[in-house]
Amino acid sequence: MARDSRKLIALDIDGTLVTYDDVLSDAAREAVAAVRAAGHHVVLASGRSLIAMTPVAAALGISDSWIVASNGAVTARLDPAAETGYVLERVETFDPEPVLRMLKEELPHARYAVEDVGVGFRMNELFPEGELNGEHRVVDFEELWAGQVTRIVVRSPGETSAEFHEIAARLGFDDVTYAVGWSAWMDIAPQGVTKASALERVRAALGVAPEDTVAVGDGSNDIDMLRWAGRGVAMGHALDAVRDAADEVTGGIDDDGVVAVLRSVV
Incomplete structure (x- = not known):
């Protein structure tokens, strides 16, 4: 061919x-x-x-x-x-600190994770088994922004997907790109x-x-x-x-x- x-x-x-x-x-x-x-x-x-x-x-x-x-x-x-x-x-990476600080105010009880490429995730508490792959390391919330990351994962079962969209719109995520999953799950990536x-x-x-x-x-x-x-x-x-x-x-x-x-x- x-x-x-x-x-x-x-x-x-x-x-x-x-x-x-x-x-x-x-x-x-x-x-x-x-x-x-x-x-x-x-x-x-x-x-x-x-x-x-x-x-x-x-x-x-x-x-x-x-x-x-x-x-x-x-x-x-x-x-x-x-x-x-x-x-x-x-x-592609970005500084997760500004977004994580804003989201923590809106969703204080949510679970947050940042990706370590080829290794796994750092998270403020463990996600349900099978939802994220690789090594899982629980760290203090502030350690989630210890360096540039490829993405943030937010999981908050108390919110619907529609509520996640509303929160993202209200916070004005101008510097990142976000996608909301089927459930109350949001992936945040570098802008564009x-x-x-x-x-x-x-x-x-x-x-x-x-x-x-x-x-x-x-x-x-x-x-x-x-x-x-x-x-x-x-x-x-x-x-x-x-x-x-x-x-x-x-x-x-x-x-x-x-x-x-x-x-x-x-």
Whole structure:
């Protein structure tokens, strides 16, 4: 296949490739393999940390592609020859102190964590098991801003997603980018950093034409990615705002909707 005919297919993980119980179907695995066998680039793009994404890449048989982690703050290139199995290509960071101070006033009982790339998280108290990967180190709240970080994770079960949006709007997060999850969960990244901003650099590095990009996702953190792609596809169970950002809608996660998209590529 000629290089200029290859497509870049960006895939969200949770709710797109794997179920919310972290199950990857055989059909999805086979569809990804078929797309790669046809010569296209499959790039995982997730809010997950890098160390939570590499096992998914391994399960898909991907050992030599790019990965966009932490909602775009971390871009890595898988490399079997590297000691960790990957090479960090770009890491975007910011000073978490101002945002953490503001949020602590609004949400004093919330759980807060900051990411240590390739290691795990520092947090003011432990998160429920399975929600964050890697090493978990509980520290004093002030230690969360001991240095620049790629992202802040806020978990506050007492608030709804709508209330999180309202708090973020009221605080005026001018210097950061935020995304609210399905529950009372917020990811905060450096200003202007999204899956789309990282994928655009990957696209340029791979030499793929903008119109040859495909993206599939289901969450609010996928909206920019779906708008960026030449063909943005929302999962059928996605919220209206996500569906509205897409060019088309496929089946939901229970129907393996991503499989239909992948098959259409080949």
